[in-house]
Amino acid sequence: MADVIKRIHSKGPFEQEEYKAGEAGIYPGMQVKLNASGELIKHSTSGGALGDEKMFAMEDQLQGKTVDQVYANDSIVTCILPQVGCEINMLLEDGESVAPATKIMAGGTGQVKANAAATQVLGMSTGTLDLTGSSNTADGLTPVRITA
DSSP, rough: OOOOOSSEEEEOOOEEEEEEEEESOOOOOOOOEEOSSHHHEEEEOTTTOOTTOOOOOOOOOOOOGOOOOOTTTTEEEEEEETTTTTTTEEEEEETOOOOTTEEEESSSSSOEOOOOOSOOOOOEEOOOOOOTTTTSSOOEEEEEEEEE
16 A cells, blocks of 8 residues: 655755745745746746756645645745755656656646656655556656755
8 A cells, every 4th residue: 555645844954934835836845946026936948947946835734734735826835945865745747757866857837757868867766656647637646855
């Protein structure tokens, strides 16, 4: 039986911050970024770009929320800024499959995916998750260790 993921942070050092959501649809485990207004939005560059901040939405435990609950527009989003070696559960894009040691990159929609090209690597998968099945229609959380 697969482990039920209850938290975005698994282990290791990190900073925690909060920002106002600049759009709806931000889920815990998504990569996020600040827009020009200082509000949080989903990371939107597939593969990432040199200098992109590694920042991810967390569950809002202080409000009794879980990793499955989406943030509404204008709500306060709790974020994790993980340091190298930190392991967090990232939201893997539907249709992707990862195994331990798979390099992970930004998916361009807030979700992450297996690194298929020479792009900016967020980290290495430390778990196994297969979302390629035809009956699978949802993203899923998978553990990733930050490597850079």
